[in-house]
Amino acid sequence: MFNKNKTYEQHDNEKISYYRSSIDDLNSQDNLSSTVDVDICVIGGGLTGISSALNLNNKGFSVALCEARKIGWGASGRNGGQLGIGMRKDQYTIEKKLGFSHAKELWNLGLESVSDVKNLINIHNINCHLVNGVMSTACFEKDIDEYKFEIDHMSKNYNFEEYKFFNKSEIREEINSEMYLSGLLNSGSYHLNPLKLTIGLAKIIQQNGVKVFENTPVKNIYEKGDRVEVITNKGIIKANKVVVACNGYLDSLLGSKKNKFIPINNYIVATEPLGEKTAKEIIKNNYAVCDTRFIIDYYRFSEDWRMIFGGGETFTSKFVKNSQSFVHKRMSKVFPQLKNVKIDYSWGGTLAITINRLPHFGALMNNKLIYAFGYSGHGLALSVLAGKLISEYLNGDNQRFKFFSDISHMSIPMGSVFRRPIYSSAILYYKFRDYLNS
Ligand SMILES: Cc1cc2nc3c(=O)[nH]c(=O)nc-3n(C[C@H](O)[C@H](O)[C@H](O)COP(=O)(O)OP(=O)(O)OC[C@H]3O[C@@H](n4cnc5c(N)ncnc54)[C@H](O)[C@@H]3O)c2cc1C
Structure with missing residues (x-):
């Protein structure tokens, strides 16, 4: 069982962004009033969650998506809009860590991620100013x-x-x-304008029949026999599998997994x-x-x-x-x-x-719970790719998902206490280094 504390760690920035002023909110009319039964429940209404829902729905699964606030409320609707190929680290560094052939697979996936976003924009005519x-x-x-x-x-x-x-x-x-x-x-x-992309894709999943529950924070995830139950403040979603796509806003929803990133x-x-x-x-x-x-x-x-x-x-x-x-x-x-x-x-x-700046993918609860997070500031294209790889995994093909889930990630020791102080010291050190070099 996993549960989440009452609040987000970062919850207080409600200021309207330029992006919010440039497009109407999705304002989904779907309401979770009691219990819903679907194949897959997706948690998080950013690009990882929406892309997972889109790809899973295309593969024939019934999907419900819960977003604690509004679609695109997290990083997907607030970012710098840079749709970069590759990973956050250069290939040479990745080769040193993972070997050339693994690094090359990641490079190819990085190319595919940008090409996929371009295709989605074209196919669905999403006006996000590429x-x-x-x-x-x-x-x-x-x-x-x-x-x-x-x-x-x-x-x-x-x-x-x-x-x-x-x-x-x-x-x-x-x-x-x-x-x-x-x-x-x-x-x-x-x-590009990232919120226009995010809301554009959310409209497609709604049209395709995915239930989108906004203002519906997930509190707990339980394993119930060979299924899962996702508990929200409004109702329960029963599903065969659950995708957790909360990235920097994950908090304690996956217990100690929060120590895998800052x-x-x-x-x-x-x-x-x-x-x-x-x-x-x-x-x-x-x-x-x-x-x-x-x-x-x-x-x-x-x-x-x-x-x-x-x-x-x-x-x-x-x-x-x-x-x-x-x-x-x-x-x-x-x-x-x-x-x-x-x-x-x-x-x-x-x-x-993440410590190595590569995304962290994985599965818990006997493969009934899949997660992807930790794009380290390079997630605009990779989050869309993550949704596709998650859908492949849940459809029985884990080959490409494994290129990410096989990467080992260090935990921050005693992370809940130390992750912020550790990072603050690192930032001070690097600020000083930037200053000396400038
Ligand atoms: C200021 C900023 C600038 C950036 N610039 C760039 C850039 O230029 N290029 C680039 O490639 N990347 C950039 N990034 C990173 C990129 O935006 C992210 O990697 C990517 O958007 C992550 O998408 P996501 O869907 O995984 O997470 P998010 O978009 O953060 O979505 C997670 C969602 O989960 C929801 N949630 C959390 N907990 C729960 C719960 N319990 N129940 C229900 N919902 C929940 C949150 O409300 C949130 O909407 C930037 C990020 C930031 C913050």
């Missing part, structure tokens, strides 16, 4: 050699030719900031619309950008030419009080020309970071 190109920008001298190594390694070992190197003057042409020493463009990656809060602001001309004076080709520091800055322009700028992390159970000035400071450092523009929205979200 734009090509993500640029990494170098803050440190050592990054230049690392970029060159990455281009060479990926070309030789993966036939990947979508990288382009930018030297100091070239990157200055592309990104109008004095901060960067070079750049690495990845033309295999994209950016929940961290990350913050974003959206400026007033700046107009296409000004936007392109700042980012010439409308790429999304992220830098090479440990606590990264990441940014891009929205569909209505607002600068969406993310950066700054906290690890306490509460969000910072004034996230706007927190992020504004970082943005003004990169783009002094934006210091006086109006900030229309500021918000935060919680993500799940």
